[in-house]
Amino acid sequence: AQKITQTQPGMFVQEKEAVTLDCTYDTSDPSYGLFWYKQPSSGEMIFLIYQGSYDQQNATEGRYSLNFQKARKSANLVISASQLGDSAMYFCAMREGYSSASKIIFGSGTRLSIRP
Amino acid sequence: DVKVTQSSRYLVKRTGEKVFLECVQDMDHENMFWYRQDPGLGLRLIYFSYDVKMKEKGDIPEGYSVSREKKERFSLILESASTNQTSMYLCASSLGQVGDTQYFGPGTRLTVL
Numbered sequence: 001a002q003k004i005t006q007t008q009p010g011m012f013v014q015e016k017e018a019v020t021l022d023c024t025y026d027t028s029d030p031s032y033g034l035f036w037y038k039q040p041s042s043g044e045m046i047f048l049i050y051q052g053s054y055d056q057q058n059a060t061e062g063r064y065s066l067n068f069q070k071a072r073k074s075a076n077l078v079i080s081a082s083q084l085g086d087s088a089m090y091f092c093a094m095r096e097g098y099s100s101a102s103k104i105i106f107g108s109g110t111r112l113s114i115r116p
Numbered sequence: 117d118v119k120v121t122q123s124s125r126y127l128v129k130r131t132g133e134k135v136f137l138e139c140v141q142d143m144d145h146e147n148m149f150w151y152r153q154d155p156g157l158g159l160r161l162i163y164f165s166y167d168v169k170m171k172e173k174g175d176i177p178e179g180y181s182v183s184r185e186k187k188e189r190f191s192l193i194l195e196s197a198s199t200n201q202t203s204m205y206l207c208a209s210s211l212g213q214v215g216d217t218q219y220f221g222p223g224t225r226l227t228v229l
Contacts, residue, residue: 009156035217037220042222043125043204043222043223043225044220044221044222044223045159045206045208045220047217050217091158103161103164103174103175104218106151106160107158108156108157108158109158
């Protein structure tokens with residue numbers, strides 16, 4: 001069964017608008033972490049934001065925030081005031097457990113395109 | 117800043133060749149990972165290592181092997197390259213603490229003819 005689901009293969013957004021990228025996950029482990037990565041056309045994966053399953057507040061990093069809804073098992077990424085440089089692939093990922101050797105599982109990604 | 121480097125950005129090999137992909141990190145990270153990335157499939161874990169000389173199979177280890185003789189270096193080996201191994205290969209490392217993230221290299225785009 002797929003553990004990380006990103007249902008939006010591609011999105012187009014007007015510059016300066018906010019955008020929400022969807023991510024749902026599936027796990028029975030009470031301890032887990034959720035990540036979002038950005039991959040520009042250059043290919044390098046860039047870490048954006050992290051949310052632990054026990055964190056009380058939604059994570060924020062500059063223009064990025066993670067809308068964590070634990071009961072719904074969703075971890076949507078919100079980008080405020082989008083910029084042309086935000087055009088990239090975005091991956092949601094999850095680590096089950098807190099072991100240092102725990103694997104990270106990635107979703108299939110969403111390609112975000114920002115229109116000027 | 118964490119630096120993860122991969123030996124090649126682009127590589128073209130022939131079917132049956134033995135291929136080595138090298139990854140080096142400079143931050144004394146415990147864990148290192150090899151992924152392949154294919155359109156529509158996201159990143160899939162091939163192998164990972166949480167210590168020198170230790171290795172664990174990921175989700176798709178068939179056709180691959182790895183070597184970690186030194187903490188900073190993690191090599192992915194294709195014993196006999198096949199066309200279905202044409203892909204983007206990404207290396208990553210992490211410190212190995214609760215909640216830590218993985219830091220990725222720039223990737224190697226491998227084409228097997």
